[in-house]
């Protein structure tokens with residue numbers, strides 16, 4: 001996590017909001033903002049990867065595939081995966097970027113799981129990292145979305161379950177479940193820069209007929225109208241999330257002949273504490289079966305699950321043999337779950 005803590009009260013210097021409003025609606029007390037120039041999405045991913053690789057007992061040169069999930073890449077292209085490969089002096093291995101927003105890490109893990117299960121790779125680095133602070137409208141105009149997001153990174157190393165002594169069948173990732181519904185793609189989205197030219201929405205997103213050819217991707221007019229920031233219909237996202245989160249968790253449990261009471265630890269994507277509480281209630285889970293840390297970090301999108309997984313493990317809340325469920329929902333909409341035996 002970046003060192004720089006930004007409390008709800010710190011946001012008052014940019015916008016009209018309050019600590020009370022933010023805490024009551026989202027459960028967030030503070031978030032981290034990356035150092036403007038010294039930390040990028042990739043460098044935070046590198047720091048998280050160093051810890052994951054060390055804990056896996058290997059060296060960066062033993063990694064044979066990189067999957068990097070983010071919606072806030074260092075460059076529009078190429079992706080963060082190759083920047084990480086360069087920064088960590090890895091071999092000339094494959095590097096894949098996943099752009100599935102809040103469910104990016106679950107999608108990335110599912111991809112990695114398939115490569116492990118086919119035997120194609122032995123050490124896969126899966127990273128989720130975000131530097132949201134560079135792309136938020138931190139004025140009152142953007143307050144419904146900008147108070148939610150924070151920066152940070154997390155990473156895991158995936159290996160076959162028979163990779164070392166003590167590893168046994170029935171451990172590791174049991175199954176993954178991925179979904180999408182593009183019907184509401186514009187409800188939580190950042191349109192620009194992009195090639196859409198208003199094709200998908202009747203809403204006036206820039207005036208592409210008047211724009212000079214060279215300006216179409218990103219124009220001064222877009223910036224003047226604040227169309228270079230993400231937008232969100234918060235209540236609509238909330239309504240869909242509280243249906244899809246429990247649904248995809250039950251799907252994972254059912255696929256493995258299990259039920260909610262079998263879960264030792266549910267790590268939901270940290271979208272909003274109220275969403276996590278709703279899911280907990282719906283599945284009738286005890287407090288000790290659900291891990292939340294959104295109060296400290298806000299919503300870190302693709303990074304939230306690996307950060308929470310790491311903290312839960314460091315706090316001794318995930319033990320050998322535990323049934324762990326990861327679940328995410330976000331922009332797209334896309335959602336998914338991972339059920340694993342630790």
Ligand SMILES: CC(C)(COP(=O)(O)OP(=O)(O)OC[C@H]1O[C@@H](n2cnc3c(N)ncnc32)[C@H](O)[C@@H]1OP(=O)(O)O)[C@@H](O)C(=O)NCCC(=O)NCCS
Nearest residue numbers: 017018021025102143144147234235237238271272329330
């Ligand atoms: C964003 C969210 C917290 C907003 O809460 P809400 O109760 O739905 O609030 P609304 O958007 O309906 O706005 C309620 C009022 O608060 C105001 N408001 C919005 N943001 C505010 C802020 N940061 N500070 C103070 N007031 C704010 C609005 O202007 C509105 O005022 P009005 O009633 O006078 O028009 C909530 O909808 C949410 O969490 N949705 C899910 C979002 C999410 O998880 N996104 C990540 C994707 S995984």
